[in-house]
Amino acid sequence: MNRTILIVEDEPSIVTLLKYNLEQKGFLTDVAYNGEDGMERFKEKEYDLIVLDLMLPKMDGMAVCKSIRKINQQIPIIMLTAKDAEYDKIHGLEMGADDYLTKPFSPKELIARINAILRRTDETGIKQTSKLELGKLVIYPQKFEAFLKGELLELTRKEFELLVYLTQHKGEILSREQLLNSIWEFDFVGDSRIVDVQVSHLRDKIEEDTKKPLYIKTVRGFGYKMEDPT
Numbered sequence: 389m390n391r392t393i394l395i396v397e398d399e400p401s402i403v404t405l406l407k408y409n410l411e412q413k414g415f416l417t418d419v420a421y422n423g424e425d426g427m428e429r430f431k432e433k434e435y436d437l438i439v440l441d442l443m444l445p446k447m448d449g450m451a452v453c454k455s456i457r458k459i460n461q462q463i464p465i466i467m468l469t470a471k472d473a474e475y476d477k478i479h480g481l482e483m484g485a486d487d488y489l490t491k492p493f494s495p496k497e498l499i500a501r502i503n504a505i506l507r508r509t510d511e512t513g514i515k516q517t518s519k520l521e522l523g524k525l526v527i528y529p530q531k532f533e534a535f536l537k538g539e540l541l542e543l544t545r546k547e548f549e550l551l552v553y554l555t556q557h558k559g560e561i562l563s564r565e566q567l568l569n570s571i572w573e574f575d576f577v578g579d580s581r582i583v584d585v586q587v588s589h590l591r592d593k594i595e596e597d598t599k600k601p602l603y604i605k606t607v608r609g610f611g612y613k614m615e616d617p618t
């Protein structure tokens with residue numbers, strides 16, 4: 389079955405390059421040349437992944453990403469940008485993007501990342517477990533659903549993967565690097581703050597008092613540890 393990827397990008401030369409390379413690898417592609425059109429297409433059809441440029445006419449990539457996440461927390465989004473600022477990288481991931489590529493990038497690199505994300509979506513270890521329970525948390529990895537005290541949590545894909553990983557490794561001290569490698573797969577060298585950002589988001593959603601977390605404990609100078617609060 390062919391995967392369909394939505395490309396939201398306003399530079400025709402990059403669109404041509406992406407389309408060609410993705411189709412070579414057996415992907416189907418749709419293209420939107422501005423943010424509004426990207427949103428329209430996203431609502432019309434089910435895609436397997438979205439490649440989203442940051443600087444777009446009409447509605448920028450951040451706004452598109454945010455709007456998509458309001459509707460769909462799971463669809464993988466890879467952001468493209470000409471900027472190399474750390475701020476944008478962190479901000480993009482905060483808006484719910486799964487990954488980030490700075491222009492100019494090689495199509496090979498993009499395809500490697502797309503495949504990594506899709507592979508994880510398909511067969512991941514996390515999908516083989518049908519139910520995880522910890523304290524008042526109940527997680528159904530296959531359904532991408534997590535409940536706290538019976539209430540469905542609204543989690544982004546990364547938050548969800550982090551929650552599952554932490555829960556599967558409860559009681560273990562996990563370093564930021566280990567979390568980065570397991571959940572983000574490729575190297576964000578020196579960017580372990582991304583882990584802190586996601587942990588803080590997750591705490592906002594599952595902890596009653598984020599200053600005194602009961603589930604995700606900070607192990608000072610090392611990383612994090614998931615505990616059973618009961």
Ligand code: CA
Nearest residue numbers: 398441443444
């Ligand atoms: Ca652009």
